[in-house]
Amino acid sequence: MNISIPPNYLKYITKSKILNFNKCENYFKLNLIQSQDGNKRKSPILYNLENDRVKELARSLYGKLEILPKFNDVLEAFRETQIKIDAKISISHPVLISKDLIASPDLLIVLEDGSLEIVEIVTSVNAKKDIEVFLSFYLLVSKELDLPVKKLTVIKINSNYILEESFDIQNFFKFVDYTNKVENSTALVQNTIESIRKIRDGVQDENSIIHNICSNIKGCSFQSACFPDIKDGDLTTLRESSNIINQLYDANIFKLSDIPIENYSEDLTKKQIIQIQSNKEELEKYNINNLQSFLDRIKFPVYYLDFETINPQIPFYNKTKAFQHVPFLYSLHIWKDIESEEPEHHDFIQSNPNDPRPSILKSLSELIQGEGTILCFNDFFEKRCIQESVHFLPEYSDWLESIRGNFLDAAIPFKSLDYYSFKQKGSASLKDILPALTGASHEHLDIQNGHSANLIYLKWIQSFSANNIPNGKVLEQLREYCKMDTWALYLIHKKLLEICK
Secondary structure: OOOOHHHHHHHOOOOHHHHHHHHOHHHHHHHHHHHHHHOOOOOOHHHHHHHHHHHHHHOOOOOOEEOOOOOHHHHHHHHHHHHHHHHHOOOOOOOOEEEOOOEEEEEEEEOOOEEEEEEEEEEEOOOOOHHOOOOHHHHHHHHHHOOOEEEEEEEEEOOEOOOEEEHHHHHHHHEOOOOOHHHHHHHHHHHHHHHHHHHHHHHOOOOOOOOOOOOOOOOOOOOOOOOOHHHOOOOOOOOOHHHHHEEEEEEEEHHHHOOOHHHHOOOHHHHHHHHHHHHHHHHEOOOOOHHHHHHHHOOOOEEEEEEEOOOOOOOOOOEEEOOOOOOEEEEEEOOOOOOOOEEEEEEEEEEOOOOHHHHHHHHHHHHHOOEEEEEEEEEEHHHHHHHHHHHHHHHHHHHHHHHHEOOOEOOHHHOOOOOOOOHOOOOOOOOHHHHHHHOOOOOOOOOOOOHHHHHHHHHHHHHOOEEEEEOOOHHHHHHHHHHHHHHHHHHHHHHHHHHHO
């Protein structure tokens, strides 16, 4: 695919451009155009606030730092950075420019001997593969400017840190010395810079390094641009291996209903064949024997359980870790026996900044007894929430042991495709199974998914203060969302019983 990039879009080469280029050349080009057009997708505001708080804490470890004001002109910011360096002043967010390269590490620290330390604060747990690349880029720019950089340091959140009454900033962070770890990325960074320059300058070089051009249609961020022939086809909804999707695309097959199963019988899995058949016939597919075996495992009373959680980067409940999921809300529908018309509903939401775990465990332990089945969608999550909460409140250990063996994953028949409908469009999520199987949905709710619920409650709880009690309407919206999830489990269970009759 030939994508033309205006030269002014690449006037400066930055860390993000290098990282994007190494993901995929097309991704780099299309993301660049999108960014320049002002359509770049924004990160959730609350995530930005969380990241800002972490970075502010990390900066505080270095005492007084000079924070550069925001300049309209990057050259002006660079000149101000040079002034601070010459004055032996440590800087937050310096701007370093060499030719067409701009580097802006989080911190530039002046050491006692006058040399410099570049410090980057990493707030994500998924940034491992990129760290060496962008540090190598920082070092390259520093060398071109003849800056005496002696040390490269990364500050990370210590995922094993446990809050013990009061916050311990020293143990919350991990300091990792990368000074001798960037050599392997040096050539990659230099080649990437040259490749970007050639794109900017319109220079074609057959001998230049071949950068990754993504061939994973299913995982492509710009499907309509990179694979335009797919149009309105549903090929990317095919489950499991993405290799067969590439084969089918190359054979000009863009819809599941057009796949000749007999021609690809050795390449397609059993699950994929079920999915394709469902699409061809526009009918649901199910294995009665396997569904019945699953249903036979469900014993009454049935407890349909779902948690909503927050997992803040900076823990604020005692005995919790960074990123630990802490339940603040549960919904529980209890279907006592097959003769009952409808299950009874119970829930709890923490409506103040206090730790929600004591109230949640107290309430649940009174409602869920040692007999019956606890049905959750992907039950590992609910079990972990209870186990981690009981670790903090061991007085509930006996109750946990009495129910531990009663959990059952409601997703089992859908993961195995013992039930599948073309209406699911390849998805095995609760939000897609529910309407496909029962006709009900979450569409009427103000909150549509667990990720939003997490962010909304975290924002709500963090805005709580002596002078501000936030609007309680959001709590009702959260309760309704969570209630719908457990009601959905009941509806799905009931529908599977009807099918097996």
